[in-house]
Amino acid sequence: MMRVLWGCVQSTVFRYSPRPLHAWRNLLLRMFGADLHPSARVYPRARVWAPWNLRMDARATIADDVDCYCVERVTLGEQAVVSQYSYLCGATHDFELPDRPLVPKPITIGAGTWIAADVFVAPGVTIGEQSVVGARSSVFTDLPAWKVCVGSPAKPVRDREIRSSADNGL
C-alpha cells in the first residue's frame, strides 16, 4: 500500500522537482520514513524502492538515475556518494527453491566512500569507509576501508590517499 502511494509521489512531485530543491526531496523521503540527515541529497531521477529502508548521514548523496532497490536497509555513511546509473540491489532470490522466494539483504556504504558511475552493488555487501569503487565495477563481496577498488568482480588495487587541496596548488 505504502509502495503504491510512494510510487505516485516519486513519479510526480519527486521526479519533476527542480534539481536544486534537495530539501524538498529530503522532506518527501522523510515523510515516507527515510532516516535522512537534513544535508543528505537525492537527485530527482534517482529511484528509491522503499524510503523507509533508506538511511543517509550528513552530506551523503545519491545521484541521478541511481536505482536504490532497498528491500532491506540501505545505509550511506557521512559524505558517501553514489554516482549516476549505479544500482544498489538490495534483494536476491533463493534459487534452490522452485518458486524463488525473495531474499532481502542489507547494503552498507561507509563514510566518505565514493561509488563511481554505473556500479552494481550486490545484496548484503558492506563497503568500508573512505574507499573508492571505480566506474562500471560490480561489487559482489565486502570491500575494505581506504582502498581504490575496480573491476568485475571489484577488487582492491591500491590504497586511497587524500591530499589536502594545497598540494594541487589551489
Next chain:
Amino acid sequence: MTAFIAPYLQSHRGIRSVMWSITACTIYKLIPSPAYRTRRLLLALFGAKLDPTARIRGGVRISAPWNLCMGRKSSIGEGATVWAHAPITIGARSVISQYCFVHSAKRVGDHEEPYPIAIGDDVWIAAESVIVGDVQVPNGVLVGARSLVRDPIEPWTIATGHPASSRRERPYRGHKS
C-alpha cells in the same frame, strides 16, 4: 526523400516497424508497470507470441515484438532491453531480471548479422547481464548479475563472469526439467 522512405512503407515489414516504433514511444511507454495484461495485448497485436501467464514489467524496450516468444510464467524485469533482430525464445518459468540486455545479433566481420537466441526453462538471468549473438541458454541455468553470456553454458549450473562460464552445479530442491 520519398524515394528513400517509400520502399520501407510499401513492404509489409516496413509499415510494421514504423508503426511499432511510434507505438513503442507513445502508448506502450505509458502503460503502467503492473498492467501486464494490457502490455501483453499490445505486444501480441504486433505479433509477439506470449503465454497468458508471461509477465513483462514497465520500461522494457523491445525492438521487434514479432520476434519475441515467451513461455508459461516467464518474465522480463524492469528496464531490460530486448533487441530482437532475430527470434528470441524464453522458456517456461524463466526470468530475465532488471536492466538486462538481450541482443539477438552478432558482429561478423564489419557488420552485424541477426542470430536467434533460445533461453530454456527455469533459467534465471540476474540483473544487468548481457546476452549476445548466437547462444542457447540451456534449462536451469543461473547467470549471475552483470555477466556476459556469449559462450555455451552447461545445463543446471551457475554461470558468472565476463564472459560467463559454468562455475558450479546449481542446487535445486524441485524437479529439474
